[in-house]
Amino acid sequence: MMPNTPDFSLESRALATGAGRVAGVDEVGRGPLAGPVTAAAVILNPDDIPPGLNDSKKLTAKRREVLFDEIMTRARVSVAHASVAEIDEFNILRAAHLAMQRAVAGLSPQPDHLLIDGNMIPRGLTISAEAIVKGDGRAVSIAAASIVAKVTRDRIMVDLAQQHPGYGWERNAGYPSKSHISALQSLGVTPHHRRSFKPVHNILYQEKSVSD
16 A cells, blocks of 8 residues: 655665665646746755655645745755746756756755656766655655745746736646636737747747738
8 A cells, every 4th residue: 555645764765775865856847838847856854854744736835835934944955947948948858857957966965865756867867866656645855845846936936927917827837727828818928938838839820820
């Protein structure tokens, strides 16, 4: 039986084999039509783990905010992003991996082992790493990274929503909700939209054909 909540067993296993510091790594923002992709890397203190850590998607926004503050004060944390330009240039998977690499590089001291959410290890990492499928529901350090990445990215989208009102980013975080799609059609594409994503690309293409 898989545990319903993440625990420290994957971290303990790595520590038992000689790793001094184990970091959980996760990213958020692969699916949105707008905004960056954001990653976090977190090294928890085994003696001071905030209670209630879980996959960020299973927590309320209010609970995530509380846990975010706990993680930031009780753990070593690094957050990094890949920009919309990088998403459009490379593709979303490569950009997500780039954000993860940057988050890991920002940790000081560097971890000895990484637990990475998903089924792939980003190329370019020089630290020992293992990919953990649905890791944010299995390892508390990945859960912590998922919370930090989600809260950070949501805050960025709330800021961008004030600069570009009408798209509802403060509510949809850039994901393709019905209201976001209809705003794209009526208000057009902003510099923060991912042009390589089909709904955005299609609207740009329509605009181009109308003006041609």
